[in-house]
Amino acid sequence: MKLNGRDIRTIKGALSLSGYQLSGVLGSGRFGTCYSVSRHEENFALKVFNKNDVKRRKTKIAREGKILAAIDHCAIPKMIQVIDADGIYGLIMEKKPGNSLEELINWDYDFSENEILSITTQLIDIMEYLYSLKISHRDVKHSNILWDHGKIFLIDFGSARMLSEQKRRFNADFWGIGDVFLRLALTSQEMALDEGDFSVDGLGLDDMQKNVIKRLLYSKQPYESMYAVKRDFKKVFNLD
Numbered sequence: 001m002k003l004n005g006r007d008i009r010t011i012k013g014a015l016s017l018s019g020y021q022l023s024g025v026l027g028s029g030r031f032g033t034c035y036s037v038s039r040h041e042e043n044f045a046l047k048v049f050n051k052n053d054v055k056r057r058k059t060k061i062a063r064e065g066k067i068l069a070a071i072d073h074c075a076i077p078k079m080i081q082v083i084d085a086d087g088i089y090g091l092i093m094e095k096k097p098g099n100s101l102e103e104l105i106n107w108d109y110d111f112s113e114n115e116i117l118s119i120t121t122q123l124i125d126i127m128e129y130l131y132s133l134k135i136s137h138r139d140v141k142h143s144n145i146l147w148d149h150g151k152i153f154l155i156d157f158g159s160a161r162m163l164s165e166q167k168r169r170f171n172a173d174f175w176g177i178g179d180v181f182l183r184l185a186l187t188s189q190e191m192a193l194d195e196g197d198f199s200v201d202g203l204g205l206d207d208m209q210k211n212v213i214k215r216l217l218y219s220k221q222p223y224e225s226m227y228a229v230k231r232d233f234k235k236v237f238n239l240d
């Protein structure tokens with residue numbers, strides 16, 4: 001749902017009360033729109049939710065801010081402040097640098113094997129941290145990972161839940177890690193064997209490496225813990 005001039009004025013008004021200024025649009029998705037805002041020459045990201053969702057599902061929307069506030073990790077945006085005025089509901093959070101992996105893939109960036117292994121290892125480490133807090137992200141995908149000078153940042157906690165709230169037959173986080181790896185590897189000249197084969201078997205991996213990726217993607221015996229994901233990934237790719 002688009003915002004009209006009055007909504008923008010309301011957002012600007014609510015922001016100015018806390019000393020922030022609107023400076024640009026970062027992107028939009030199912031939830032609403034992300035803006036760039038600044039205060040004292042520091043930039044932040046502001047996520048403004050669709051007005052209809054705010055009316056109907058405010059408790060669910062508020063969950064994202066609560067979960068972000070419980071997280072303290074350098075690869076995840078810190079929660080700064082909730083904006084809640086005149087039907088506008090938004091979250092001000094730390095603005096992380098970089099472009100999303102989706103953008104890089106669309107720009108035909110040729111990821112090296114080392115870069116893909118580094119990205120996946122960092123992602124597994126971030127997920128291990130989240131699991132230590134019993135938080136499941138549930139929307140791990142290339143568009144929710146920013147990449148800057150070799151470091152990744154995981155954004156968009158709109159689908160995140162506490163692990164205890166979930167029925168655990170399918171783990172979206174394991175699948176997401178496998179999906180990010182596969183998408184990057186299939187676009188990599190170093191890793192993709194055959195341009196027409198969009199499966200794990202189209203990658204230049206040995207059988208043990210393929211088995212770990214297939215287990216992440218639920219086409220082989222699925223994983224039961226993040227610990228086992230990390231252990232096996234490091235072992236088969238010699239990352240210790």
Ligand SMILES: Nc1ncnc2c1ncn2[C@@H]1O[C@H](COP(=O)(O)OP(=O)(O)OP(=O)(O)O)[C@@H](O)[C@H]1O
Pocket residue numbers: 026027028029030031034045047077093094095096097100143144155156158
């Ligand atoms: N904390 C942040 N720091 C820097 N950029 C951000 C931050 N949060 C969001 N963005 C930018 O805003 C864009 C849109 O935000 P978000 O990821 O929440 O939605 P989306 O993934 O595009 O939507 P959907 O959830 O529908 O897939 C992102 O692609 C990213 O470029």
